[in-house]
Amino acid sequence: MDQRGWRWTDAHFCSLPSQAALYGITTTPQTNVYTHAKVIEPEGSNKLLVASLTGKIVSVEYQRNAKKLKPSTKEVQFTYIPGDAELVSLDVATRTSQQGSGLLIGITFLKQTQTEDGEHTCMQYLNLYSFSQSEEDSHYVDSVAQTCVTLELDFMPYQLIHTECVTDDDMETVFLLSGNDQKIHMYREDHVAPVLRFKEEDIENYFPELCSPGSSVFCTFPVVVVLKGWEGMFDSPITCVKIFNPDNQVSFPEFMQDTEGKNNSVQEESPAVYNLLVMSSLEPTVVYRNILANGLDNALYLPGSCNYDIPLCACVADIDFDGCNEILVGTYGQELLAYKLMQEDDQIPMLQKSPSIMKSKISSPANISSYIGGEPAASPRQRNLTGSGHTGRDPRGAITLPRKAKSQENLCSSLPKNQDTILRGELSEEDLNETVSDRKLCYKLLWQRSFASPVVGVDRVDIMGDGMDDMVVVTLRGVHVIQPELGEVAQVCLERLRNLALSRESNEEDIEGHIQLNIDSQLTTENCSPETIT
Amino acid sequence: MWRTVSFVERVEVDFDGNLFNQALTLADIDNDKANELIVGNTEGDLAIFKGTNRTPWKVCTDLGMITCIGVGDVYGKGKNILVVLTAEGWCYLFEVKGESSSGENGKETEEELDKIVKPSFTQHLPANGKVLLIADIDGDGQTEVVVGYSDRVVRCFTWSVSQDHEAEQASGKFLQSGKWQLTGQIGSLTVNMCEDGRPELLVSQPGGTYVTLYHDTEEEDANIHKFENERLGISRTRNTSISTEIVGGIKKGIRGEPFEAGTFYALCTLDGTLLLVENKQILWSLQVDHQLFSLTKLDITGNGKEEVVCCAWDGQTYIVNHTRDVVRYHFEENVKAFTAGQFSVTSSDNVPCFVYATFNNKIYIYYNISLPQVESTNLIEVMDRIPETHQLLQQLNIINPDTKKLREIYHWCLYGKKAQT
Numbered sequence: 001m002d003q004r005g006w007r008w009t010d011a012h013f014c015s016l017p018s019q020a021a022l023y024g025i026t027t028t029p030q031t032n033v034y035t036h037a038k039v040i041e042p043e044g045s046n047k048l049l050v051a052s053l054t055g056k057i058v059s060v061e062y063q064r065n066a067k068k069l070k071p072s073t074k075e076v077q078f079t080y081i082p083g084d085a086e087l088v089s090l091d092v093a094t095r096t097s098q099q100g101s102g103l104l105i106g107i108t109f110l111k112q113t114q115t116e117d118g119e120h121t122c123m124q125y126l127n128l129y130s131f132s133q134s135e136e137d138s139h140y141v142d143s144v145a146q147t148c149v150t151l152e153l154d155f156m157p158y159q160l161i162h163t164e165c166v167t168d169d170d171m172e173t174v175f176l177l178s179g180n181d182q183k184i185h186m187y188r189e190d191h192v193a194p195v196l197r198f199k200e201e202d203i204e205n206y207f208p209e210l211c212s213p214g215s216s217v218f219c220t221f222p223v224v225v226v227l228k229g230w231e232g233m234f235d236s237p238i239t240c241v242k243i244f245n246p247d248n249q250v251s252f253p254e255f256m257q258d259t260e261g262k263n264n265s266v267q268e269e270s271p272a273v274y275n276l277l278v279m280s281s282l283e284p285t286v287v288y289r290n291i292l293a294n295g296l297d298n299a300l301y302l303p304g305s306c307n308y309d310i311p312l313c314a315c316v317a318d319i320d321f322d323g324c325n326e327i328l329v330g331t332y333g334q335e336l337l338a339y340k341l342m343q344e345d346d347q348i349p350m351l352q353k354s355p356s357i358m359k360s361k362i363s364s365p366a367n368i369s370s371y372i373g374g375e376p377a378a379s380p381r382q383r384n385l386t387g388s389g390h391t392g393r394d395p396r397g398a399i400t401l402p403r404k405a406k407s408q409e410n411l412c413s414s415l416p417k418n419q420d421t422i423l424r425g426e427l428s429e430e431d432l433n434e435t436v437s438d439r440k441l442c443y444k445l446l447w448q449r450s451f452a453s454p455v456v457g458v459d460r461v462d463i464m465g466d467g468m469d470d471m472v473v474v475t476l477r478g479v480h481v482i483q484p485e486l487g488e489v490a491q492v493c494l495e496r497l498r499n500l501a502l503s504r505e506s507n508e509e510d511i512e513g514h515i516q517l518n519i520d521s522q523l524t525t526e527n528c529s530p531e532t533i534t
Numbered sequence: 535m536w537r538t539v540s541f542v543e544r545v546e547v548d549f550d551g552n553l554f555n556q557a558l559t560l561a562d563i564d565n566d567k568a569n570e571l572i573v574g575n576t577e578g579d580l581a582i583f584k585g586t587n588r589t590p591w592k593v594c595t596d597l598g599m600i601t602c603i604g605v606g607d608v609y610g611k612g613k614n615i616l617v618v619l620t621a622e623g624w625c626y627l628f629e630v631k632g633e634s635s636s637g638e639n640g641k642e643t644e645e646e647l648d649k650i651v652k653p654s655f656t657q658h659l660p661a662n663g664k665v666l667l668i669a670d671i672d673g674d675g676q677t678e679v680v681v682g683y684s685d686r687v688v689r690c691f692t693w694s695v696s697q698d699h700e701a702e703q704a705s706g707k708f709l710q711s712g713k714w715q716l717t718g719q720i721g722s723l724t725v726n727m728c729e730d731g732r733p734e735l736l737v738s739q740p741g742g743t744y745v746t747l748y749h750d751t752e753e754e755d756a757n758i759h760k761f762e763n764e765r766l767g768i769s770r771t772r773n774t775s776i777s778t779e780i781v782g783g784i785k786k787g788i789r790g791e792p793f794e795a796g797t798f799y800a801l802c803t804l805d806g807t808l809l810l811v812e813n814k815q816i817l818w819s820l821q822v823d824h825q826l827f828s829l830t831k832l833d834i835t836g837n838g839k840e841e842v843v844c845c846a847w848d849g850q851t852y853i854v855n856h857t858r859d860v861v862r863y864h865f866e867e868n869v870k871a872f873t874a875g876q877f878s879v880t881s882s883d884n885v886p887c888f889v890y891a892t893f894n895n896k897i898y899i900y901y902n903i904s905l906p907q908v909e910s911t912n913l914i915e916v917m918d919r920i921p922e923t924h925q926l927l928q929q930l931n932i933i934n935p936d937t938k939k940l941r942e943i944y945h946w947c948l949y950g951k952k953a954q955t
């Protein structure tokens with residue numbers, strides 16, 4: 001019960017429109033999916049926009065009709081994009097300016113034109129669309145864009161992102177676009193104009209740190225405040241960078257707060273810990289832990305993350321519902337790898353995923369670790385690579401009982417329920433301490449999943465609107481929505497609801513006595529044979 | 535729009551030549567509880583594939599034009615026998631033994647010889663058999679071999695051991711025990727369980743219909759057995775000569791009820807109609823734009839209910855459950871033969887598999903295909919089905935919550951670990 005495999009399966013696969021079939025023979029689709037963006041709508045009907053090189057933009061969402069949940073894929077028509085345009089990048093932002101709220105969608109594309117003397121020229125554009133929020137219709141993207149701003153670019157656009165920018169006294173959403181002119185361009189809404197208008201602003205005034213990136217910038221990330229600067233050098237191009245918190249913070253639902261006792265309303269303010277994930281094309285992916293305190297010194301490698309061709313994308317999400325974030329790595333080698341931060345001697349929950357064949361494909365974990373142990377200390381030219389950088393041994397070799405993972409999961413059904421609640425409190429605190437004290441932690445491969453074509457994007461989005469984040473994996477052939485086995489998730493959810501209900505009931509009771517009882521029972525369970533729980 | 539999935543993990547095996555859809559089967563022929571893949575082509579090559587090996591485990595050649603392959607306990611000894619039927623009418627029985635003790639004779643020639651299986655029994659039956667069914671069709675406990683012919687005849691054979699030469703090795707042969715002369719071309723044969731626990735033999739007929747074959751004979755000719763045409767009330771007018779497939783014995787999987795409670799059967803037509811039928815009543819029908827040629831059943835979710843699996847020539851595969859929820863999978867190649875069933879990829883475990891034979895002389899076995907559920911569902915729906923949820927929500931003073939509230943609660947339950955302490 002405790003060691004769940006959390007097998008994630010396809011909830012839906014949306015094959016993207018491919019180029020025309022020749023003579024009835026369906027050729028292998030060559031839809032180069034370049035970019036995707038998620039649209040978070042207030043009603044919970046989240047969707048995903050996927051743009052392909054062929055100029056098609058597809059929206060993937062779930063709809064409910066006749067009491068059945070159905071996936072739906074629609075092509076969204078954006079005006080002012082010529083039919084032969086090649087899309088480069090796409091970004092969706094929520095607009096938070098004084099001139100109204102709503103969605104902003106930015107699309108960069110190229111257009112080949114032929115001049116009269118037969119020469120081909122390429123024009124680059126950035127189109128910015130705004131969708132305002134209306135009361136009745138929450139599905140913005142379906143409605144035609146109200147306004148469109150077209151900006152002609154004199155450079156080749158690469159990645160388009162948005163970020164919050166501190167203007168005079170307000171936070172404002174701005175778009176950042178990297179280009180082949182080795183610069184990052186910033187686009188900001190023009191508030192003086194009566195209609196929607198964007199103009200390029202000098203980036204030096206807002207993001208002085210981004211004015212000289214040095215080389216071609218393919219990958220950018222939003223930064224709110226720059227506190228410190230570090231420099232590290234990688235041997236190969238960096239494909240993805242992410243800053244993330246090791247834990248999730250989810251506030252208690254408001255409508256339950258007022259009826260709530262004091263124990264739940266008190267939110268624990270944990271110090272902000274930021275980890276930095278750097279993915280480079282030929283080296284294992286690195287996580288620099290707690291960069292605000294340690295800089296780039298505390299590095300952990302994701303073993304085997306570069307064994308499946310180039311790692312292209314990453315997503316940080318809590319995929320096993322224990323409150324700690326895991327890392328998903330998508331590779332060109334058609335694999336999605338899930339990593340979890342664990343104690344070195346912890347065992348990976350055995351996942352009976354794919355029989356035998358994978359074994360020959362995956363080089364054995366022992367090989368990976370020996371490679372990691374030897375190589376990377378030399379490869380990224382880092383100043384300091386401390387011992388924590390070296391990764392785990394063969395997980396099957398280390399014979400220890402999976403006690404830690406069990407207590408994290410905390411679903412000891414053998415214990416009486418109210419004891420379980422308080423036991424949970426005890427253990428999670430212990431968890432926290434261990435994370436802070438930082439002893440022999442390493443990332444381990446939790447599971448991996450193969451896809452039919454290279455994985456170019458992975459993101460978490462609650463596309464089904466049920467409170468659980470589904471994983472969206474974009475490959476060169478289409479979009480996969482993957483979800484864990486819902487029966488298992490429901491069990492976890494139910495368990496926590498049960499605890500919540502019990503903790504409320506026991507609020508008025510004498511808790512002290514219970515704690516004593518629980519510690520005793522906990523000790524006995526830990527000491528005597530653990531098989532009774534497993 | 536229907537849910538679509540994509541399957542990735544597969545075993546690719548080489549097999550040359552053209553083959554009939556009936557000449558591709560998954561079954562346990564060496565009685566080790568692990569299923570093998572058996573294929574036969576029109577050149578007379580028979581190949582048995584085991585596990586993840588690309589090359590056949592056992593082969594046999596020069597059998598004739600193999601039209602169908604069946605596996606069953608034809609001798610009545612509790613042992614599976616491989617039955618290969620050719621268009622010429624030759625019926626070959628193979629008793630395939632499990633892994634022989636290798637290593638003793640390590641010569642390569644010996645190994646090559648070890649690979650070849652020889653039929654243990656051969657009998658000439660009427661020619662032009664196109665479909666084969668090995669099952670107990672009359673509920674007498676003995677397995678019959680039923681063959682459908684291209685001249686619209688169905689014959690039933692039973693294995694009989696001649697008692698005359700008791701001193702010698704017991705010899706046996708197939709004796710014809712039934713014959714039906716049908717009006718339309720035979721699509722496929724199947725056995726279905728009636729509600730009273732009796733098996734019934736169904737034969738699909740063109741135009742999405744089928745006939746039930748009975749064991750009692752006509753009054754004027756004792757050699758011809760009775761049958762009854764079943765007209766399913768389908769409103770849609772369509773081609774009455776379109777070829778039709780049928781599969782019966784689809785387990786309802788109702789807990790507590792025995793298997794005798796009857797089973798469903800399904801029909802599909804080449805013009806894209808799929809029907810699930812129970813006791814002559816259509817439960818649902820489905821219309822697709824693809825040419826459905828192969829129909830099987832498989833419990834893909836592992837809940838005891840068998841889903842209907844249907845494949846089209848262009849590789850589009852439909853998995854449909856009893857409540858008409860559909861999952862599609864598109865195999866991106868044209869398919870000449872398809873089957874779904876249990877196959878043993880590792881040593882002993884049988885897992886649900888799809889097998890596609892392509893026109894490029896390759897057969898693909900997809901083995902990691904099991905799904906948690908057929909329908910698209912989310913956490914709110916799953917939680918809603920658990921009675922305890924409502925009780926707990928009531929305890930928490932959450933009465934008649936809307937989707938938005940539930941979403942917030944569940945989101946907090948799953949991700950708000952810290953807040954809980």
